Amino acid sequence: MSLLKLALPKNGEAVLINQKRDALTLTVDGFSIVTFDRAGRWIGAFLDGKNYKRGIDNRVMEKWAYRNDDGAKIRQRRDLGDDEKKALAERLYGLAGHVRNAMQQGEALVVDQPAADPATWDGAIAWLGRVSTWNDERLAEERERFLQVYKPITILPPDQYLALVLQITEGCTYNRCTFCDFYRDRPFRVKPIPEVQNHISQVKDLLRNRLGLRHVIFLADANALVAPTDYLVEVFQLINQSFDLTPSDLAASEIAAWRETHPHWFRGIYSFLDVFTGHHKRVEDFAVLRELGLQRVYVGLETGDPALLTFLNKPGSIEQARDLIHTLHGAGVHVGIIVLVGAGGDQFAGAHVENTALVLNSLNLGRDDLVYLSEFVEHPGSEYAQRAARAGIRPLSKGEMRDQMEEMRARFRFDPQNRPKVAPYDIQEFIY
Ligand code: SF4
Structure with a gap:
């Protein structure tokens, strides 16, 4: 400086x-x-x-x-x-x-x-x-150049806003949660390896001379890790050949010196994964990806309340969520859990708070994990809005959402010596 x-x-x-x-x-x-x-x-x-x-x-x-x-x-x-x-x-x-x-x-x-x-x-x-x-x-x-390389990047977790995004898949495998319109404009597809190779070159070219501002790699779109493990291994290997990922075998004291000599260093690879797609993979699958740089996976739990999950039309059970987090932890991969504060409005509020806290308290989250409390955004005319209107659900006000967030926090019982970071997540502030 x-x-x-x-x-x-x-x-x-x-x-x-x-x-x-x-x-x-x-x-x-x-x-x-x-x-x-x-x-x-x-x-x-x-x-x-x-x-x-x-x-x-x-x-x-x-x-x-x-x-x-x-x-x-x-x-x-x-x-x-x-x-x-x-x-x-x-x-x-x-x-x-x-x-x-x-x-x-x-x-x-x-x-x-x-x-x-x-x-x-x-x-x-x-x-x-x-x-x-x-x-x-x-x-x-620049916008035109961007759109030649990417489909619009619609959302990332807050700690990934400055990620280098690689869109190895497009869209969401499911795309039918009532509250979510992030990927309605595109069908789900996994890019073949030659296309991923080309995409990496294009991204490097687009971000030339601003790579140094980005230190994490995020695999998009909604659930890129649903792709078969063999395919992902090839992709991760390509990423390792194309970018300077901090070697996992460096001692903490050696990392700063290594990064000094690798100005375009990356901490590792991150991605979203949904419960219903993630639970097909075993510890061994994630362990291989961990070896190749996978650091943290962001899971949209949304709620710990099964009835609210059904109302949101989000597949995957609470048990599957527990299993997935357990599997990821078993492979040494950290997690970021996303909860939708205010989802289900006044009718679900009590059960949402109680059951979400119960589930989060049972996940053995530690200091390298994250919990994001994301204020629910109701899109007018969405399937959620129509269902909520039919059910007579009153949306929570901003103040009530803040109160719900505090109620959840008050119920969290994490290990004081090893507690995860709990932070708000405002999806409306996202910009890539
Ligand atoms: S919440 Fe996740 S699984 Fe549901 S439609 Fe959106 S991206 Fe797909």
């Missing part, structure tokens, strides 16, 4: 340029912040009290928060339209151009001497030069 602190006396501005290996962050007067990748695309920003995030597919999400009359923090987000994206890009690139011009025309004073060396200055000028080659039109073309 190298920091450059500048004063632009003409406008009385203070500028901070923070260069890391894979990202440059520019801060003007402490309140306007923008981050660019190595090639010069803007990837994140903070302006006028709002956060902006731009995905690889050139989607831009605006996020902000405020306190309501009761003092509760309300988080809001929305996608920007094309004109708004254009205006934002012009503003961000204008900011970078303004600083670069001031530096080139001798109107920027370095204020933290002797900390900044000439290489830091030259590096910043060169980086801002790359930034100056971008505009809204060029960013929009």
Whole structure:
């Protein structure tokens, strides 16, 4: 990391340029912040009290928060339209151009001497030069490039938002849970190995010079690990040949040095798996994949209440869920369990809380496992919404969902010395 602190006396501005290996962050007067990748695309920003995030597919999400009359923090987000994206890009690139011009025309004073060396200055000028080659039109073309490589990435677990996604399968094998519309636009298919090979090359090309921002590999779409083990072994071997996966036999003390010499290192491979598809695999199957880098599998448990599962039309029993987690743990693979807080509204609330806590408490979850509490999102017109209306179910309010989340947490009885991380999961904040 190298920091450059500048004063632009003409406008009385203070500028901070923070260069890391894979990202440059520019801060003007402490309140306007923008981050660019190595090639010069803007990837994140903070302006006028709002956060902006731009995905690889050139989607831009605006996020902000405020306190309501009761003092509760309300988080809001929305996608920007094309004109708004254009205006934002012009503003961000204008900011970078303004600083670069001031530096080139001798109107920027370095204020933290002797900390900044000439290489830091030259590096910043060169980086801002790359930034100056971008505009809204060029960013929009990125979406086309993205769609030549991927079907839209509709969801990832929160700790995987910065993953390198490999879409080795498309869609969901089932696609009929009443609440889920993530993959309704595509049939399920497993890509043949030559296509996976080609996909890996395309992904590497697309993400060239921004690979260093990503340190985990996620296999998409909904349940990629349902594919036969022999096929998965071939895929995992290809991944190992194509990317620098941190060797599993390194001692903890050796990992930092190894990663220093492998700037595009990856921690391992991650994926979703549903209970009804996962329970066909044995410990030995997952153990082979573990050897080849599989670290954690995310399982959509949704609820521990069998009646609610039926209402959601989600296949797989609670017993199968227990078996699957047990099998994964037996193979040394960690799990991320996803629970739908608020599913089933007022009618299922009591049983949902009680049974979900009972199931989670029985899974022997440890510190390398995760529990995600995801606020239920009801899509108007969905099969879930129609069923709920017929059953007279009242959806929980935001406040009631927060209460339900707290009730669940209060019932969790994990080993205090080895407890899993429990975190909220807002699927509406997902952007890739
Ligand atoms: S919840 Fe999972 S299994 Fe159900 S339709 Fe969605 S992706 Fe498929």
